[in-house]
Amino acid sequence: MPSETDPNPSGTDPNHILEFPGGYTRSVGPVIGRFLSELRDGRLKGVKTKSGRVLFPPVEYDPDTGDDVTDEFVDVGPVGTVTSWSWVPNPRKTHPLDRPFAWALIRPDAADTALLHALDMGVFEQGAKPPRQLKTGMRVRPRWRAERTGGIGDIECFQPEVTMINAPSRLEYRLQGGRALDRFLEGVEQGRILGHRCAVCGQVIIPMKGLCPKDGVPTSEEVELPHTGTVTTFAVNNLPDPRAPEVPFVSAYILLDGAGLTMLSLVAGIPADQVRMGMRVRAAWRPRAEWTRSMSNIKWFEPLDEPDVPFDQIKDYL
């Protein structure tokens, strides 16, 4: 058995290696040999015991009785059921996949026993937790290697049955916001928040629409609003969004001081679990150089060091 020892070990590198150069050659016998030959041809074969059980992968003896198995080889799978699994968040270099994967016991249809193999659940970052789709009972199929040599590695790994597809979905538009919104965005481009006051009810509508949704009358009296307001209600979002700096983030209805309608915006600068109804906030604008004709000039609203507004005063703006 060749081995080598370096008399001067350094660091964490091995200073002694035990290896059979070129691998260790073994004869496989007629049962395992038949299985591996079929595997090389892309077929899964089990072997029948005298009692009629189908052993997979085939072995020479019935594990229950010690009797020789029969010479009857039968097709199994290729679909199989996971009977147990473990999840490797950080694969070893000796493992068959270099990204997180599962080990699974897989019982192919028509077999009575299970095969151990790797199960590729897709692309995950190192250290990932087990995916929710990974379950005992899930249905999986082998992923065959194109070049097969007659070894258990002729199956590269197993992979889940197809249960979902992902189709491209995209349409392109050229939208106009309308004149009122244009004027509103013109204000935003200059760092101003503009609204219209309704001549009938007196409420200030932002962004203005050129009409009062309450009274159904046209509006034209422009009012500039301050950049402070009150959170009337909010939601904590746990799905990432490119507009939000991190997950979880908070989206909220903000009632600007003097406005009669709320606007939807992000709230940041405070942990999500500390956001409150009635909380006072101020708009956080991007640096002036980055302003465009867009609401994204306001990154989000941040807390103001002011007492909360009592619920009664905001209850009509939820």
Place this chain on the structure above:
Amino acid sequence: MRPVAVVAFAQTRHTGEDAGLSETELLAPLITEIKERTGIRRFGFTCSGSNDYLAGAPFSFVSALDAVGAWPPISESHVEMDAAWALYEAWVKLQHGEIDTALVYGFGKTSQGDYPEIFTQGLDPYYLAPLGVDQVSLAALQARAYLEASGTDEKALKQVAARARADGRANPYALHLDDPSDTDEYEVAPLREHDVAPVTDGAAVIVLAAGDRARELAERPAWITGIDHRSEPHQPGFRDLASAPSAALAAAKAGGTAGVQVAELHTQFGHEELILRDALKLGEDVAVNPSGGPLSANPVMATGLIRIGEAAARIGDGTASRALAHAASGPCLQQNLVCVLSGEQP
């Protein structure tokens, strides 16, 4: 059956990293200690358990014989298994009736290599070893099977680890490990770091003696009232991993576990304790692994023997009148040895 007892037991103060001692250097002080304690210079039979792959050198167990003193030639044997199986061989030899004493020892240093990967080389070379599946990944498959079959959750595993580590901190020979943390990551899910026995270097020695010789050598010998080992199919997919029928069978063949007060179980993973408690019918009143068990010190190839030594020590110090020791071998508790010990001579 000839009455045979554990009359002496010694173990190293195990370390969690390489302390710079060779296997022979770990072992030699224990052999010296046990010769002094028993007054025996030459044993009727010597049997050891170790694994050449741990040091990566063929016949590495032979050099350990230097610690025993093998000249003039001694009657000696070795198992490439945990030394609990060396003890079984010595017990069989004592049953033959030609000798009255036997020295059994085991040693292992897992600090020198990557034990979960070394373990891979002991697996079936056709279906398992070529996949590169390691010991922890296999154990995690069994843990998953047990959790799902029993309806238990991972909190139960953490409780096992917490108790093992607390007991281990009270054992001067074990590693002294911190309480399991909520932030411990999965090593291989569902097993976290604290569910897996630690890297350990160490050794252990036991002396067996028969009949009158045992009573001469020990105040309170731990009599072996039954010992048996059984195995299941090697392919994990051929087994019901949620249970340990071979452990249950070995216990039955060893005379059953009724009246056992203390059990030292060879549990290298937390869930194995839960599976073995079921298989061995150990009730809540049985103290399991009061030494801290393998989750607090796992000098492989000595770990199973230490279970017999610790169980015998509970008989010897009078804390138990009947104790059980268990050793395991192979993937997912494939093979199980059960040894029942009593303060009463059978």
